[in-house]
Amino acid sequence: MAAIPGLSEDPFGLEFVNEDILKSNLSQFRSIIEPEVCALAAANASAHQLDDMKHLVVRMNEISCLVVESSVDEWIDEFIDQEIAFHTLIYKMTHNVVFERMTNIISRSVIINSTALNYRQGFDFTKYTELHTTLYEALASRDSEIARKHGQEHMETFKLFT
Secondary structure: OOOOOOOOOOOOOHHHOOHHHHHHHHHHHHHHHHHHHHHHHHHHOOHHHHHHHHHHHHHHHHHHHHHHHHOOHHHHHHHHHHHHHHHHHHHHHOOOHHHHOOHHHHHHHHHHHHHHOOOOOOOOHHHHHHHHHHHHHHHHOOOHHHHHHHHHHHHHHHHHHO
16 A cells, blocks of 8 residues: 555556666656755755654664664664655655655665665765765755755765765
C-alpha cells in the first residue's frame, strides 16, 4: 500500500530501469531539483517540521558515532532510515503536493546510493552527518538563498561520494 493515497509505490516504473542508469539519473534529477526544494522548504517549513528535522539530525549524529564504534548492520540500517526520513521531510516542508509526491523517488535514490556508497565498508559517516547538520541549519535559518546554496553544496558533495 502506498504511503500517499492514490499513489503507487513506483508510479514512474523506476524498478524496471537498469540500476546503474537509474543511480546516475536520480543523482542528476536530485542535483537539479533539490536546491530549489530546499529554498522552498526554508520558506514554508512549520516550526513542528523543523523540530522533527532537528531530532532526525541528532539521531543521525548518534548513529554515526555508534557505527564508527561498532559497525553493526543494525545501526547502518537505522542510519539509512533516518536519511530517508530527513530527505522526505525536506520535500514535505515545501507544502507543495507535487514535491511531496516525489518522496518515493527520493527514497529510492537514497536506498540505491546507500548501496553504492558502501555504507557497510568503511564509509565516512561523520562527514555525511555534518552535511545533513549543515543543511538542517540552513533550512532552520528560513533564508531561501542560504538553503538553496547548502542544498546545492549537499548535492555536489553527494556526487563526490557516488
